[in-house]
Amino acid sequence: MALNAPAQITHATLQASGLTCSMCSNAINKALKTIDYVESVKANIQASSFSISFKPGAKVNFDDLKKKVEGAGFFVAGLTADINFDNAAIANDEHLEVNGLIFHFLNVKDQVLSGSKTVRILDKGYVTSKEYKKNEKFTKKECYKTGTAGTSGCCSKSGLAAGTRIYHVTI
Numbered sequence: 001m002a003l004n005a006p007a008q009i010t011h012a013t014l015q016a017s018g019l020t021c022s023m024c025s026n027a028i029n030k031a032l033k034t035i036d037y038v039e040s041v042k043a044n045i046q047a048s049s050f051s052i053s054f055k056p057g058a059k060v061n062f063d064d065l066k067k068k069v070e071g072a073g074f075f076v077a078g079l080t081a082d083i084n085f086d087n088a089a090i091a092n093d094e095h096l097e098v099n100g101l102i103f104h105f106l107n108v109k110d111q112v113l114s115g116s117k118t119v120r121i122l123d124k125g126y127v128t129s130k131e132y133k134k135n136e137k138f139t140k141k142e143c144y145k146t147g148t149a150g151t152s153g154c155c156s157k158s159g160l161a162a163g164t165r166i167y168h169v170t171i
Contacts, residue, residue: 008084009060009099010116012052015078016069019048024074031068048077059100062121062167077128079121085113093139095155095166102149102166106138119169123147135168144168 016028025043032041032050037058042051054060066076083098090096091110096103106122121127122135124147135144142150149155149164160166 008057009054009081009101010084011054011082012060012062012065013078013080014050014052014065014069014076016048016050016074017077018074019045027072028069028074031072032065035064035068061101062126063165066125076126079126080118081121082116082118084116088113093141095160102160102164104139104141104143104166104168105170106135106144106168107170113171117171119171122168122170135170139168 014032016025019025019028022045025045025048028050029041029043032038032052037055037060039053039055041053043049044051052065060081062079062081065079069076085098088096088098089110089112090105090108092105092108094105096105103119122132124132127135141155143155143166147166147168149160149162149166155162155164155166
């Protein structure tokens, strides 16, 4: 079952690859600022990273961030998100709905999350190919390979509609 947890996604740190100069960084910065739920973006040129703050109460979509970076001609090399949890019970290799998004926790201990926690997105296109392959050992569920709920297996048993986007994360 996919449990629902009250939580707010407040901030993300996006690591980009393919940057060679400050103009590259500026292109990504401008692209991210066009997303309506983004409050601010601060670039760290030396680290090729972007600190993104979200508007309070906003519905965040990590795929939008990725599309903007790719649209500017670059790639996401890593993405973490700061989420304020309110007594959210998580379990290893299980789904949890957070602020309208479905998270599938991998390589975590069963626990209750309260306060601000940083989660790392592990999906293809958010980590290196090598790391993506390494993380496969933490689940046998099909949604890790597709990024969406299927019509059979773990996701349908969780009550998720086929095609529902699932983000695979760790703490």
